[in-house]
Amino acid sequence: MLELEHSVNAPVASEPLQERRASGLRRRIRPGETFIQILLFLCACVSIATTFSIVIVLSREALSFFTEAGVSVGQFLTGTTWRPGAGHFGVLPLVNATILTSLIAMLVALPLGLGAALYLSEYASARIRGVLKPTLELLAGIPTVVYGYFALTFVTPLLRRVLGAETVQIYNMLSAGIVVGILITPLVATLSEDALSAVPDGLRNASFGLGATRWETAIKVVFPAASSGVIAACMVAMARAMGETMVVALAAGASPNLSLNPFEPAETMTGHIARISGGDLSYGTIDYQSLFAIGLLLFGMTLLLNILSRWVVRHVREVYD
Template sequence: MTTSPDLAAPPDSGGLPNLRPSSPRYGEKIIFGILAGSAVISVATTVAIVLSLIMPSLDFFRDVSIVEFLTGTEWSAGFQDAQYGVLALLSGTIQVVFYSLLVSIPVGLGVAIYLNEYAPDWVRRAVTPVLEILAGVPTVAIGLWALYALTPIVADLLPFLEWGTYSIGVAGLAVGLMSVPIVSSVSQDALRAVPDSLRQGAFALGSTKREVSIKIAVPAAFSGIVASIILAASRAVGETMIVLMAGGGRPQFTFDPTEPVLAMTSFIGQTATGDIAAGTTTYDTIFAVGLLLFTITLILNMLAIRMVRRFREVYE
């Protein structure tokens, strides 16, 4: 009987056949190349975005002082006596994030705790797709709903406040409702990763379902919950259409939820579609505001990574 050359026993193998493939694994090399190329494309895209924002921003800061830009409270870009105080836009963005988190954190976290700790399987299977549908609704549709339906509801619930047609409070509320699936899905994944042995041990010590959910499961999944909150905040920072349609377009430095306010994203969306000559200071404001918006989002993402690493619980 003749032994195949590929399976012939090497001299030092103790008589065992050689099972190594005779040809290189080209398939694995192709997959490795595709994955490495995807990573390079992601990094290159990020670098290209940063460079496209930095270059026009430098032209803007040659005409406008960076101190005036970062500390001024008056914004009237495009007018004769133009003012470029970005705090008027930044205050609108901060309010959108604040009001959205007031809604998305308790509602989203409550949904996650209920679905993971209390709800039976059939309820979980029915509610989860609905949340996914809410996450996929176009923001322009949510903006229309906020303008024509949510604003009258809020005015009826809070009649002691003078609500106008546009208000940053309603816009933040709509963004918060849109961010509920982000908080609930990520928090639910974090709660699901908590070992059942912790829950069973708490039940064995006489803890109630509420105590196990609030004092055991939530602290154990705290890093994931914090990550979901910061992701929701990043989503609120970058939201454009809802804020543009329901928040109004008046750039003013105020923290009154009933007032129309112009946020940074809505300014970019409003100005970039206008007839503005390229190379002018007004045109370059889009990139300066965009660079500031990119920096805020980067800081939030870095904060999320730091918080996750700080509060991460490792179970064996």
């Protein structure tokens, strides 16, 4: 006991108290920390720089398309025929096919994805969730080209058998849309499930405590509380559907066609880019440059969707605050 006291008191006796206290607090230089910070900052920069580079490249080529090909922006955006060989560069058929297949995809993915998310977060036991969620995520790992052939060799024949071969053509937007929907379902499901699971259990208990059933609790309490996250998930999925290429390139056909009939073939923006750029197209031609105009437009559309989703999310949140 005495010894202990001695050892505690010893340093105080040998140096002034003030100095001893201050010395431990002196600012230290940590080169490692600074290095890590710079490294992480550069990582963040790479993605930003990539995005900007893409926009610059797209814009430059698109600009030369508009100036050299003699196609005005107005003609490009409102033209109803896309036939580069004949000099017709109206993008509407491609935009129409992109939007139509994406909407069909959302019609499939929203009920399936949100239903799965609600089941996983509100109904499933821990054991079932442990099996189901990884399985669902596995779906997201299947290469899209496999989905493409799934559409072409399974869904399309099925549609033709059910709805009639004279109604449904071999290449059609419906089959492509349905399969894109299946492809983005895991995305809707997992992102929404994250949002639903993040709702505090206190709200569920409050609802159950008032005599609400699981369904009432899920629909009237959990879902509205998670609405901003769920809407964000849907917007991400929509953007993904619009950008999806392989399935539509394989199953929707290769002819730009302005039609609202989902049984008809129609080439989407991404499908057209993939087909033309995969062919023997020489650098600097008008056809080549037109692809960049399409790409820029698609980029603008998804950007708009993104901005819209942010606005919606903020708007929905305001209702509750």
